Amino acid sequence: MRVHAKRAGALVGGLMLPTLSMADWTVNMTPGVTGTSNEIFSLHMTILWICVVIGVVVFGVMFWSIFAHRKSQGHKPANFHENTVVEILWTIIPFVILVVMAIPATATLVDMYDTSEADVDIKITGYQWKWQYEYLDEEFGYFSNLATPPDQINNRQNKGENYLLEVDNPLIVPVGKKIRLLLTANDVIHSWWVPDFGVKKDAIPGFINEAWTRVDEPGIYRGQCTELCGKNHGFMPVVVKAVPEAEYNTWVAEQKAAAEKERELTQKDWTMAELMARGEKSYQTNCAACHQPDGSGAPPAFPALKGSPIATGDMAAHIDIVVHGKSGTAMQAFGGQLSEVDLAAIITFERNAWGNNTGDMVTPKQIFDYKNQQ
């Protein structure tokens, strides 16, 4: 049946859309790569076939009536109605089918809720519009942003193979280990979903949800945020890379070293040019989604920074709003999200880019002192 559907689809596709003939016509869920996703897949197929069988019987009787019992063919109506036995039968039979269906569903659900005895704990925080991954046992973490260039989204460039499903830093997990995911959010509700794992859980601000997965095959798995979270809800993908344990351990060691090095950078003496270069890069990653790459913003929700009173006025106020955010608006507190170096670089960049030529320079040390004096 699937093969036929695919052929029919390919035929229609070939006729209608020669340019898109590469795209696929998948019509069903895929079994995925974890025990959970396989169990879900088999539940899905079971209930689907139950529905198909019921549908064939019910619609069969109906179509038989439609074809055989037509007035135009001179069929005279029978006059039977009200039959308690029949009514009881077609109440009880569906009930029994449902009970049979509920048993495996319950077993799978109980298993999905068992988050005990995990090997690796990862905290996932949803932000508008990116994910933060923190490895709780290893004391490092990072953000994962959409890597698809805006030119592809705005049709100025051909779309890549993983259009909208690619990130700068994927979540890295070891294969064969039970991984516990602790999910929360910083602003609005997000939902973290990787179809191949059968894991979807809401990330809710102020609360922590738990989920777990064990990936058995190395590979790259892609998903998306599945709870409407504002403007760029469609642009915050989830990418997970499952690697063999040895490779995972090497990667963790590198990350820990890099995190240590980053902390040392705070003490370094930075030049204006260095800060501007780093600031531009960090700005595009962290700020441009709202304030736009050219600083023009999208008022009234997202004010322009180009020529804005904050970016060209008192420096302390500028540092304050970036570090602490502005309550009641979409402006987040970046103090906990970004390193001192990035904060200093971004503020320096904002005060000198797009004609905001204030000539001010903020150093990582200033940010560090500002945070500590609070």
Add this chain to the structure above:
Amino acid sequence: MSAVADTHTQEHHHGPAKGISRWLLTTNHKDIGTMYLVFSFAMFLLGGCMAMVIRAELFQPGLQIVQPEFFNQMTTMHGLIMVFGAVMPAFVGLANWMLPLMIGAPDMALPRMNNWSFWLLPCAFLILVSTLFMEGGAPNFGWTFYAPLSTTYGPPSTTFFIFAVHIMGISSIMGAINVIATILNLRAPGMTLMKMPLFVWTWLITAFLLIAVMPVLAGVVTMMLMDINFGTSFFDASGGGDPVLFQHVFWFFGHPEVYIMILPAFGAVSHIIPAFSRKPLFGYASMVYAVGAIALLSFIVWAHHMFTVGVPLAGQLFFMYATMLIAVPTGVKVFNWVATMFRGSLSFEAPMLFAVAFVILFTIGGFSGLMLAIAPSDFQYHDTYFVVAHFHYVLVPGAIFGIFASAYFWLPKWTGHMYDETLAKTHFWLSFIGMNLAFFPMHFLGLAGMPRRIPDYALQFADFNMVSSVGAFMFGATQLLFLFIVVKCVRGGKAAEAKPWDGAEGLEWTVPSPAPYHTFATPPEVK
């Protein structure tokens, strides 16, 4: 009755008023029913235009026509307008027209309130639609308006949206009170509860659902209003609140709401199928009990919309089992409709075509509903296009086809003319094909992993989205044909007999067509 002159003066004093005051000040159930139906069709076209914008943007991957901010406003307003502006008022319109005619009453029990509950609606929608022109744009947080996206992070127009919802709620509650008062007090002598037509039964139960849940909706938007403007923290964790509380309260309203939108259609279809099968409904009593059971169960299944928010295991299991149970009474209804058709003498005029399509396609929506009820599988389906396919299958060929079937069924009674059967059949077939083309591929998109409410998508979803958009354009354009058919029927056509359908039953067919401005001044006797 005694003299010709008497009848003349009666008509003079009791006919409709002239000009605009006929519509502004009317307390006549037929006029108010007409206004509800016209209003709901206008909203159907407006909400439909928004759907066209959505489908145009989704025609191809990439951003072409609108920006994500505006796309989110379109999905939100499309949902709100279709639910509160198109489907609900259409059923209230049908209730106004048909309930008094079906139970042999001269009018609704509370005619002045009836006028008021209609005229609140245009006000509410004027406010809602005006948000599109406000700074910051219209509501953009989905028709389910989850906090804190709709509170802390909502646009400034959210307060206007809340006010509009309050007004709609007042209108619905007053409409529901009127329906209950009419059905319980104004039935013709001899019409016991278990002799009431099914449309009356389903509306009675719907009205109780409305009274039970519209105040809950009013409560949840009031809590939002407080959070936004008065510094409370119902839904804000940093002030001790809980964003998930919003979802519990919203869906306690939201789930019965979906039955509010389908039960009256169940009732109408239960008249139309026997009429065109020329055979009595197979199980009247079990149909009544099934509707009652569905209404009761609808109060204990709300968290099946929230399987991924982290409900504890015990709660998850309870809501899964309760939701699966709804399949039982729903199945009873479908089996009864099929048993009614079985060995009847069937003919397929437009009302029957829409009614049969209703049974088939609503059942398909029911099947996907059963799949969604299985909590572990729901983790994969939740918030994907599979859900979008599911609720459009129960709402478009469910509620909307039910409304079209009713409209064609009773148009001869309302206008005194037969509608153009060929055009009506064309309307049906184009709607049927367009609707399936638009919504069936969405099942595949959801199963392949496409989330809902996104303005742009990955390349593997491109082909089915294009098919879906083509179907949606076809369905949308076809609805202009319905407008043409109705206008044509109002202006003229073959004169309709008092009972234009040979198999139809009920008091409404005992009055002439068109139904006089005042009917059943003397109650009929029901044996």
